[in-house]
Structure formats: structure tokens, C-alpha cells
Amino acid sequence: MAYSEKVIDHYTNPRNIGTLDKASDTVGTGLVGAPECGDVMRLQIQVNEETGVIEDAKFKTFGCGSAIASSSLATEWIKGKTVDEALNIDNMDIVEELALPPVKIHCSVLAEDAIRAAINDYRQKRGLEPLVSDKVHH
């Protein structure tokens, strides 16, 4: 299968690979997917408690090129956004940006889930209710 140039770029030069201290109160960690499905994403955010701005984001992904590119792009997009703004990122925006074919849409869904899971982890650390997505993915 041919990958788009943007997928190849993110795969070859992934942005924001790494690990944040998951024990920190200001770090939210989202771990989504499953090894037996061939995709696991871990996305972490470092949030400024005063402003709610995501000051840093890191990821590690086990998966195909599209999964790696989707999570790399997700960290790029959420950095500098507030937590609320980050929640507005739609998986179809990722699909469009990376020109993912239909069989790879699940990679973008996973990236969106990873953002939400990281934010929920952060919210729980602050004593807030986790947000439940009512979105139906295509």
C-alpha cells in the first residue's frame, strides 16, 4: 500500500517521541489500543494548571506507519492548545491531513481516543469527572 508523503514524513521524523513523568499531577497519560490488534498508542500531556494550556506532549506508538503518523500529528496539534481546545480535534481532521485511506481510519480514531484518555487522566488527577465521548465514529 502506498503511504502519503505526510505519513512518510511523520514516520521517518516523528515529532515528540518520549515519556513524561506519569506520576506528576500535571501530566495526563492515555494508553489506548491493544497489542493483539496491532496498535497501542500512549499519549501524554503536560498541562499548565493555571492556564489549562498543554505545554508539552509526548507519544510512543506500537503500530503501522499510519498509527505512528496519527499520534505524531496529534501531539503536534495539541501542543499549545488548552485542554478544551484539544478535545475538539476530530479524527477526520487527522484523516484529511495525512490522507489516510479507509482501512487506516481506525488509526486516526485511536489518536483521538488517546488525546481524550490523556485529558481524562489529567482530569481525574484534579478530581474532575472523566468526559464521556458520545461521538459515533465512521
Next chain:
Amino acid sequence: MRLPIYLDNNATTQVDPRVFEAMTPFFLEHFGNAASKSHAFGWTAEEAVDYAREQVAKVIGANSKEVIFTSGATESNNLAIKGVFEMYAAKGNHIITVVTEHKAVLDTCKHLEKLGAEITYLPVGEDGLISMEQLEGAIRPTTILVSVMYGNNELGVLQPIREIGTLCRKHGVLFHTDATQAVGKIPVDVLADNIDLLSFTAHKMYGPKGIGALYVRRKNPRVKVTAQMDGGGHERGMRSGTLNVPGIIGFGKACEIAIQEMESEAVRLSAMRDRLEAALLQLEESYVNGTREHRLPHTTNISFKYVEGEGLMMGIKDIACSSGSACTSASLEPSYILKSLGLDDELAHSSIRFGLGRFTTDEEIDFAIDLVTKAVNKLRDMSPLWEMHKEGIDLKSIEWSEH
């Protein structure tokens, strides 16, 4: 060295230039129909086909009258299994095969189940091999056919063909083997192995695509299969259709070369394969799938734990090979062959099959070792599973979210 390098010789092989050369006159010059009995065009074609049929028979130790030309191994498998099911309906309706067979065998069996066949699918051990006790235990009075592949396409493991043939003979059951990956790579002998039907194809042994054969034993016992296509009654009535003369000539030449070069090629290929394997096993948490004892000389299948196969393939795109991962398939299911060894899905997802061939060089193997090692290390650096493994976290203890 030209990139990408080709290490997917279990999928198909390059046509050997000597094969190509042998075929060319049969397109423009000797284009006759081998069934035309009334003129020189037909005679020339027939004569060339007769010679090629002998070469093809020789590579499996058969008589040329026992070779039925088909379009390839898929058709040969269909003809063998469906043909026996129809021809021997009076004797029974039970067929024994194996879970790791090619889809051309498994789906043919599934088709026959709808028509009243009873099929036993034997399991394999983690070495990829069947148990002879289980096979013998599965034979019933109504068993008409045992179909077990010679060498596995994904793993390269070789089933105990001679023992299976002996057992089938003892019980008076016909024995078919899909020898697509084995013929031309290792010595195959239908007489010594008591094989009654054998499927093989040209394009896995440096011949052209679109031509294959089914060996159908003529003596002790005389085996017959019901034709699956009606027409002019070619190939002793078992396979109608004008013969693919250039293909047959190429197939014959490919078999002739294989007979001459197989022995030295097998030594050269297994040395290269072993070198590739030894170097890649230097990587932590990498495993060879299937037995390393009984297998084809040119194949290895390795899982690199905590690295996803398709992602790895992208990192080694200068090597043409294939992965047990099926990230692209709608089901997200990894290879059924690897799963049937009892491998965890995650290990199945992490596997790469390397298939070396006649045109593989030492320089290419060096290149492959270097590239795969770098790519695995890079992907592990970005794998959350690798990080967890290094922290001593048991991945099985984690509640994964399905998607």
C-alpha cells in the same frame, strides 16, 4: 546493488533468463496449438510440450504421462481435492487436511463441506508440524483423501511427507500434497514418498506465472480425478483447455535447471539464510517461528516482539518481504498460520518472512541485516510496549481497550 532488494521469493520468483530465452520462440515463431494434429505448427508445439512434460515429471520423480498441466497450484489443488471428492464419492466423503494449509486447499475444503463433505482440520504444534498419531487417529472407513502441504509458505517448515505417504498407503487412503514451495528447492520423489497427487507451479521456481501442474499417479494405485472444467478433453480428460505452450516450455526449462542446480543452490541459500537469521536473533526478544530443523533452505520467519510488522515493513521498505501482520485487512486479524502455532496475536503481528532466492547475493543479506536491525531498534525506541517490557511490566496484566 539495486534497491529494493527482493526477499519475497515465497510469493513469486523472477523468471530465470534461461527460462525466458527458452520460451520466446513459442510466441512468434512456434505458436501452434499442441492439439493440432494436421500440420507442422501443431507438431512442433506438441513435440516441445512432450519434452517439457518429461522435464516437469523428472523434477518430482514421476512419469510424464502422470503430469496434468493446469494454470497454477491453486487450480491443481482445486482439481485434486474436488476431483477426488467427486470421483470417490462411492467410497466415502471424509477428507483430512491441516489448519496451516494454503487458502487454495482450505477454501476448497470449505466449499466441499457445503456439498456434504466431512473435513477434519488437523492442528499443528508450535513447531508447525502435524502429529502422526493425530493423523492416524483421524482416519475413518469413509476417509478418501489426506491433503497435507509439503513445505509451508509462511514458515518454510516441512511436514513429514514420507511418513504421511506410508501411513496413507497402509490405510488405503489417497494422499495429496501441495508442494508449491518445495518442488525445485528440495528433492521431491512421488514414488519414495508414496504421493498420489501433487500440486506445483512454475512461478515459485523461476518459471513463468500462469502455468502449474497436478501429478496424478497412474500405477499402484491408478488414481483418477473428475474434471472440473468441461471441454476438449485435454490432459487425459482431466483438464480441458488449449495448452499454454510457452508457459509449459518455460516450466520445463525451469524444472531442468532446478534438477541441475538444486543441490548446490540449497547449500548456498541455507548458508545465507542462517547468516541472516543468526544476525537478527542477536536482537533481544526476537524469535524464529516454526521448527528450524525440518524446513526449506531459503525461508525464515522471525518475530520481533514489541514491534508491529507493518510499521517495520515501512522502515525496511528497501527490502521487499512480507509480514504476518494484517493491519490492512478489515478484520485486523494476523496470519492464521502463525496463530495456529499458538503464537500470541502480538507476536504474530510482529513477524517478517524472508524468502531468499537464486538471485539473492551476500551483499544483499548484509544490507538486510543492517537495515532490519536499525529499523527494529528505532521502532522499539518509540514503542510503548518495549518501554513497559523494559520496566518489567507484564503486558498481560494490563486491561487493554479494544477498538
